[in-house]
Amino acid sequence: MALSREDVADIADYARIALTDAELDEMTTYLNEAVGLLEPIREYDLAGVEPTFHPIGDLSNVMADDVPDTTERALPLDVALSNAGSTRDRSFRVPSILGAEGGDR
Numbered sequence: 001m002a003l004s005r006e007d008v009a010d011i012a013d014y015a016r017i018a019l020t021d022a023e024l025d026e027m028t029t030y031l032n033e034a035v036g037l038l039e040p041i042r043e044y045d046l047a048g049v050e051p052t053f054h055p056i057g058d059l060s061n062v063m064a065d066d067v068p069d070t071t072e073r074a075l076p077l078d079v080a081l082s083n084a085g086s087t088r089d090r091s092f093r094v095p096s097i098l099g100a101e102g103g104d105r
Contacts, residue, residue: 002032003028003031012027077090
């Protein structure tokens with residue numbers, strides 16, 4: 001299945017990449033060549049093969065509980081926020097990366 005020029009334009013728009021008409025044509029050709037390189041994978045007999053999200057299988061992240069550090073090495077909140085450009089309540093205030101519909105976080 002080849003990617004159309006419109007498909008590539010939609011991908012670029014989603015990734016917030018501005019492409020000229022010439023770049024769009026070049027990227028469409030490039031992406032179709034890249035997808036073509038993956039075509040031999042379709043020849044494998046994958047009947048009965050369970051999908052996996054990690055090559056090692058049942059590997060999972062081991063993470064500690066998210067609890068505040070109450071020792072002396074913890075930075076007090078007022079000190080941590082003292083050099084922030086903007087704050088709201090007990091948080092750093094940063095520009096939204098989602099655009100106008102995402103609101104200010």
